[in-house]
Amino acid sequence: MTFYNKVILIGVLVRSPDTRYTPSGSQVTKLALQITPDGKSEEVREPQIVDVITFEKGSPRQGRSLSKGCQILVEGKIQTRSWETLEGQKRSRLEIIAERIYPLKNEKPLRS
Numbered sequence: 405m406t407f408y409n410k411v412i413l414i415g416v417l418v419r420s421p422d423t424r425y426t427p428s429g430s431q432v433t434k435l436a437l438q439i440t441p442d443g444k445s446e447e448v449r450e451p452q453i454v455d456v457i458t459f460e461k462g463s464p465r466q467g468r469s470l471s472k473g474c475q476i477l478v479e480g481k482i483q484t485r486s487w488e489t490l491e492g493q494k495r496s497r498l499e500i501i502a503e504r505i506y507p508l509k510n511e512k513p514l515r516s
Contacts, residue, residue, distance in 0.1 A: 409481040411500060414508065415439040418453060420471045433458045435470070435502075437478060456480070458502045470507065479504040 415437040423433045435456040441449040456478050470476065480502040488494055
């Protein structure tokens with residue numbers, strides 16, 4: 405049996421993309437995507453913020469064309485990043501490593 409790590413999310417960017425460069429010069433862009441639960445459950449659940457990371461190829465184009473308030477579809481894989489704080493506490497964070505990002509609406513984005 406083969407298992408695949410694939411996720412597709414639709415949401416709204418809660419802030420403009422943050423583009424940075426690694427010491428080796430690779431471009432990395434971080435997005436914060438707000439997703440809303442499906443609403444089929446009787447309990448009311450709050451929207452969640454998911455970190456989405458893009459590397460090199462997609463970063464320059466996506467960083468310029470996306471901004472706060474844009475609705476997008478993200479196709480990628482789930483990754484867990486773990487680290488230890490200066491106080492010795494172990495932390496981890498779930499991230500989506502984007503393979504493709506599609507803008508869904510041609511509407512004016514919200515201003516920061």
